[in-house]
Amino acid sequence: MRELVILAAVVSALHAASLPTDTDVQYECQEDQDNIATLEAESFINDHHRHGYKFKFVSLDSRSAEEKKVRLCDTVVLGITLEETECHIVNPKPLDQCTTRMETQTKVKAKCNVTVSSVEGKAAVKRYICDTEPASHEILLTKCPDCPSLLPLHDPKALESVKTALQKFNKESDHKSYFKLMEVGRISTQWMFSGQSFFAQFAIMETNCTNKEAPQNEESCKALCGDQARYGFCKSSKFGNEEPVNVECEIYEAQNITHPMKHPFPCHGFVKIPPAIYPICPFPPPRLCRGPPDFIRPRPPPQ
Ligand SMILES: *[C@@H]1O[C@H](CO)[C@@H](O)[C@H](O)[C@H]1NC(C)=O
Numbered sequence: 001m002r003e004l005v006i007l008a009a010v011v012s013a014l015h016a017a018s019l020p021t022d023t024d025v026q027y028e029c030q031e032d033q034d035n036i037a038t039l040e041a042e043s044f045i046n047d048h049h050r051h052g053y054k055f056k057f058v059s060l061d062s063r064s065a066e067e068k069k070v071r072l073c074d075t076v077v078l079g080i081t082l083e084e085t086e087c088h089i090v091n092p093k094p095l096d097q098c099t100t101r102m103e104t105q106t107k108v109k110a111k112c113n114v115t116v117s118s119v120e121g122k123a124a125v126k127r128y129i130c131d132t133e134p135a136s137h138e139i140l141l142t143k144c145p146d147c148p149s150l151l152p153l154h155d156p157k158a159l160e161s162v163k164t165a166l167q168k169f170n171k172e173s174d175h176k177s178y179f180k181l182m183e184v185g186r187i188s189t190q191w192m193f194s195g196q197s198f199f200a201q202f203a204i205m206e207t208n209c210t211n212k213e214a215p216q217n218e219e220s221c222k223a224l225c226g227d228q229a230r231y232g233f234c235k236s237s238k239f240g241n242e243e244p245v246n247v248e249c250e251i252y253e254a255q256n257i258t259h260p261m262k263h264p265f266p267c268h269g270f271v272k273i274p275p276a277i278y279p280i281c282p283f284p285p286p287r288l289c290r291g292p293p294d295f296i297r298p299r300p301p302p303q
């Protein structure tokens with residue numbers, strides 16, 4: 001079977017060489033095909049990323065073929081850098097319309113080693129390892145001393161502002177359903193004359209309650225799943241101690257969100273604890289359509 005595949009690969013490689021059409025190029029792990037592999041790595045990583053924001057490919061930093069053979073495809077390990085975008089994973093916007101963060105918003109970078117091989121002429125990701133890190137506080141200070149800086153995702157005071165913001169959204173929104181918190185995406189803070197300010201971004205999910213009945217019995221409101229569920233993304237700000245919280249949310253039309261995480265995929269990496277961001281690796285457990293949000297205590301990576 002393996003010989004057959006290899007033979008087919010040789011034939012198609014020859015074919016591709018003699019007829020260089022763009023539409024049906026066979027991926028053969030060649031260096032001049034690295035753009036095919038990095039595109040596949042980017043979409044594969046995002047398909048398996050079930051928390052936080054989508055990541056965008058920014059650079060290919062290294063490549064090492066595990067074994068060099070002429071024409072025959074083995075595996076190639078690509079060292080790539082990705083950056084966090086402003087699109088949360090619940091946002092259906094295509095990745096190419098999502099912008100990466102500016103330095104003043106604290107960039108998040110992931111350095112990944114992605115193992116790619118050729119399966120039936122297509123680039124296929126075998127595994128990846130990523131270290132994900134926000135830019136240091138010092139960088140923020142030099143670029144923008146007055147910009148808010150990131151807080152750990154479970155900061156109690158900041159979560160209080162998120163809770164108030166979500167209550168306000170549910171009370172005032174035109175949507176009939178009651179939305180509950182899916183996860184906090186990021187929180188930043190800044191000190192002002194009037195006290196500490198909080199800026200939060202969070203994802204919400206539609207429940208089976210209406211926003212009239214929910215406040216009495218929040219626990220029994222269950223998140224809708226699959227193609228019935230609408231998700232949303234909110235930004236809130238609370239200036240100082242006295243001011244009321246401001247909140248704005250976008251609600252996205254229901255879409256079919258698949259769960260590639262049903263089949264666990266090896267993904268190791270490093271992230272600082274307590275986390276202020278969602279790393280690409282290690283995978284925290286998926287949370288869409290699941291019982292009470294565990295955002296309060298982001299889990300440490302398995303040792
Ligand atoms: C990727 O591979 C390089 C070279 O082997 C290594 O130095 C680096 O630590 C690896 N990165 C990760 C995230 O494992």
Ligand SMILES: *[C@@H]1O[C@H](CO)[C@@H](O)[C@H](O)[C@H]1NC(C)=O
Nearest residue numbers: 207208209210213220221222
């Ligand atoms: C929502 O679903 C839960 C679990 O299925 C159920 O116990 C609850 O009564 C439902 N609430 C409403 C308002 O339908």
Ligand SMILES: *[C@@H]1O[C@H](CO)[C@@H](O)[C@H](O)[C@H]1NC(C)=O
Nearest residue numbers: 226227228253254255256257
């Ligand atoms: C979601 O997928 C199901 C089954 O594949 C399909 O019947 C349904 O129409 C889809 N819903 C949306 C909103 O695309």
